[in-house]
Amino acid sequence: MPREQITRAGLIGRFLRGSAHHFVSAVVFSLAGTALGALLPQIVKVAVDSILGGQPSFLDPLLAGPILGQAPGTRRDLLLAAGLILLISALAWLSQYLYRVSIARGSERFTKSIRDTLYSHIQKLPYAWHMTHQTGEIIQRCTSDVEVVRSFVSSQLLEVFRTSSLLGISLWVMFSMNISISLIATAFLPLILLYSAIFYRQIARRFLAADEAEGELSSVVQENLTGVRVVRAFGREQFELDRFDEKNTGFAKLWIKLGYLQSYYWGIGDMITSLQIIAVIVAGTVQATSGAITLGEFLAFCSYNLTLIWPVRSLGRILSEMSKAGVSMDRVRYILNCTPESDRPGAQRPPMDRDISFSHVTFGYDRQKPLLHDISFTIPAGTTLGILGDTGSGKSTLIHLLDRLYDLPPDGGHITIGGADIADIELAWLRRNIGMVLQEPFLFSRTVHQNIAATHPDASPEEVRRAASTACVHSAIDRFPDGYDTLVGERGVTLSGGQKQRVAIARTLMQNAPIMVLDDSLSAVDAETDAKIRAALDAHMHQSTVILISHRVTTLLHADCIMVLDGGRIAEMGTHQQLLQKGGIYRSIYDLQLRGEDAASLKEGGVGREAD
Structure with a gap:
C-alpha cells in the first residue's frame, strides 16, 4: 500500500497541533491592535473639526466632566484628544506585546516539532537513501529550510490575517466617509496585486536555484572539513579553495540575480503606490476646498489611505516571501515523504543463535547489473566463516544484505536465520543481535x-x-x-x-551479540597485532557465529570454513587445508602472501610450506 504523501497544507497543519493556541492568541491580539489603530484617525478627525471648525462632536458629553468641564474649550478638547490617543496607544502597545509573546512561543514550539520529527524520520530512512544524498544538503534542509518555514508561519502567514483585517477595516471606514475618493484609492489595488502575482512566480524559480546552490556549497564545506587530513596529506588545499570559490561564486551570482528581481519588484511597487497617494491627495484637496468634506475628514482619509497602502504593499511582499517558503516546504516535505524502514506485519523475534543460510541470493545496486549471482551457502551456528575475494567481488554486500541495510528484491532469493526469513524479523531485533x-x-x-x-x-x-x-x-x-x-x-x-x-x-x-561480523576490520594493524587480536577474539566469541572478511590469509586460516568470491560468485569453499590442496585462487593468494610480510605469522600459526 503506497504511503500517503504530505502536502504543504498538511505539513503546516501537522506541526501546528501543539502550538495552535499560541497562534490563535496572536491573531486575536493582532486584530485588537488593528481595531485600536483604526480609532486613532477618528480621534484626530474629531479633534481637528471641533477645535478648528467649531463643530459639535460625540465627545461633547465627556467634556462636561468635573475636571475637563472647567477648562477653556480649546484646551479641554486638546486634553481629551491627547488623553484618548495615549490610552489607545497604550492598549495598542499591550496588544502588540502580547502578540509578539504568543508568536515567539508558538513559532519556537512549531520549529522544535519539525526538527524533532525530521531528525527522527532521517534516522529511520534506509541506508540506501543516505548513500544517495549528500550530508551537507540534508543538514541544510533541516536548518535553513526549516527556518524559512518557521518565518513563513510565524511572520508571513499571520501577517496575511493582520493585513487582511487592516485592509477590511480601512476600506469599510473609508467608504463610509466618502465613496468617490475611496473608489479612486481602490482603483490601484488590482494593479498592485497583479504585478505581485507575476513576480511571485519569478522569485520562486530564482529562490529554488539559490537554495539548491546553497546545499551544494554546504556539501563542499562538510566534505572538505571531514577529509581535512587527506587534503593536507596530498597538498590539495589550493584545489579545494578553487572548488569552494567556484561554488561560492555561483551561489553569490544566483542571490544577486534574485536581489535584482526583488529590487525591480519594490521599485515598481513604490512607483504605483506613490501615484495612488498623489491621486487621493488631489481628489481629497479638491473636495475639502469645495466644502464636500471637512479638514478633519480629509486628514483622517489620508491617514486611512496610508494605512490601506501598507497592507497591500505588505501583501505583495508576503507573496514574494511565500515563494521562498513554498520551495523550503517542498524540500522539507521531500524528506518526510521518503519511505522509512518498517517491519512487515507480524514481524518476529526468533532466536538468533541459529544457522544462517543464503539461498540463491542475487543482488545488484543497479538492478540491470547484479553484483552477486546465485549465492547459496550455510553457516552453522557457533562456527566461523572466512570470506576472501578481490575488491568489488561482493564481500561487504553479503553483510549489508544480512543486516538488511539493503533489502533483497522479490526475485533475489532468501536469507534465513534458524529457518526464519530475515525479511520477517523485526529490524531492531535483527540488528541488535548482529554485531x-x-x-x-x-x-x-x-x-x-x-x-x-x-x-x-x-x-x-x-x-x-x-x-x-x-x-x-x-x-x-x-x-x-x-x-x-x-x-x-x-x-x-x-x-x-x-x-x-x-x-x-x-x-x-x-x-x-550471537552473530559477529568483522568486515576487514584488522586491515590497519600489523600481522603480529592481528594474530593477538584473533586469539583474544576466539576466546571471547567461542559461542558466537562469526563472519570474518579479510584480504589476509592469516586472518582467515583458522576459520571453520573459508569462502572465496570471484566476480560475485562462489569460486571456492572449504577449510584452509582443503583450499590449499585445490590449488585455485586461495592457493595463489596464499603463496603470494607467504613471500610477503605475513610469512612469519603463517608459520607461527602452524602452517608453512611443509603443510603443502
Whole structure:
C-alpha cells in the first residue's frame, strides 16, 4: 500500500497541533491592535473639526466632566484628544506585546516539532537513501529550510490575517466617509496585486536555484572539513579553495540575480503606490476646498489611505516571501515523504543463535547489473566463516544484505536465520543481535569510554576495560593522558587507524551479540597485532557465529570454513587445508602472501610450506 504523501497544507497543519493556541492568541491580539489603530484617525478627525471648525462632536458629553468641564474649550478638547490617543496607544502597545509573546512561543514550539520529527524520520530512512544524498544538503534542509518555514508561519502567514483585517477595516471606514475618493484609492489595488502575482512566480524559480546552490556549497564545506587530513596529506588545499570559490561564486551570482528581481519588484511597487497617494491627495484637496468634506475628514482619509497602502504593499511582499517558503516546504516535505524502514506485519523475534543460510541470493545496486549471482551457502551456528575475494567481488554486500541495510528484491532469493526469513524479523531485533565492525569504523566526538560503551550505555568501567583488553587496545588507551576519558576528535581523528579499528571492535564486543561480523576490520594493524587480536577474539566469541572478511590469509586460516568470491560468485569453499590442496585462487593468494610480510605469522600459526 503506497504511503500517503504530505502536502504543504498538511505539513503546516501537522506541526501546528501543539502550538495552535499560541497562534490563535496572536491573531486575536493582532486584530485588537488593528481595531485600536483604526480609532486613532477618528480621534484626530474629531479633534481637528471641533477645535478648528467649531463643530459639535460625540465627545461633547465627556467634556462636561468635573475636571475637563472647567477648562477653556480649546484646551479641554486638546486634553481629551491627547488623553484618548495615549490610552489607545497604550492598549495598542499591550496588544502588540502580547502578540509578539504568543508568536515567539508558538513559532519556537512549531520549529522544535519539525526538527524533532525530521531528525527522527532521517534516522529511520534506509541506508540506501543516505548513500544517495549528500550530508551537507540534508543538514541544510533541516536548518535553513526549516527556518524559512518557521518565518513563513510565524511572520508571513499571520501577517496575511493582520493585513487582511487592516485592509477590511480601512476600506469599510473609508467608504463610509466618502465613496468617490475611496473608489479612486481602490482603483490601484488590482494593479498592485497583479504585478505581485507575476513576480511571485519569478522569485520562486530564482529562490529554488539559490537554495539548491546553497546545499551544494554546504556539501563542499562538510566534505572538505571531514577529509581535512587527506587534503593536507596530498597538498590539495589550493584545489579545494578553487572548488569552494567556484561554488561560492555561483551561489553569490544566483542571490544577486534574485536581489535584482526583488529590487525591480519594490521599485515598481513604490512607483504605483506613490501615484495612488498623489491621486487621493488631489481628489481629497479638491473636495475639502469645495466644502464636500471637512479638514478633519480629509486628514483622517489620508491617514486611512496610508494605512490601506501598507497592507497591500505588505501583501505583495508576503507573496514574494511565500515563494521562498513554498520551495523550503517542498524540500522539507521531500524528506518526510521518503519511505522509512518498517517491519512487515507480524514481524518476529526468533532466536538468533541459529544457522544462517543464503539461498540463491542475487543482488545488484543497479538492478540491470547484479553484483552477486546465485549465492547459496550455510553457516552453522557457533562456527566461523572466512570470506576472501578481490575488491568489488561482493564481500561487504553479503553483510549489508544480512543486516538488511539493503533489502533483497522479490526475485533475489532468501536469507534465513534458524529457518526464519530475515525479511520477517523485526529490524531492531535483527540488528541488535548482529554485531558489526566495519572496514572504516566511525567514532563519535566523545570520550573513548563513551565510544566503547555506545552499544551498552550502562556498562561499568570494568566491562569497558575488559572489552578493550580483548580488542588489544587497553594498553594504548592507558597511555593517553586522560585514559578512557580522552576525548576522541571528530570521526576519531585523534586516534591512529589501527586504534580506531580496535576501539570499534571493543564497542562491538560490548554488544555481546550471537552473530559477529568483522568486515576487514584488522586491515590497519600489523600481522603480529592481528594474530593477538584473533586469539583474544576466539576466546571471547567461542559461542558466537562469526563472519570474518579479510584480504589476509592469516586472518582467515583458522576459520571453520573459508569462502572465496570471484566476480560475485562462489569460486571456492572449504577449510584452509582443503583450499590449499585445490590449488585455485586461495592457493595463489596464499603463496603470494607467504613471500610477503605475513610469512612469519603463517608459520607461527602452524602452517608453512611443509603443510603443502
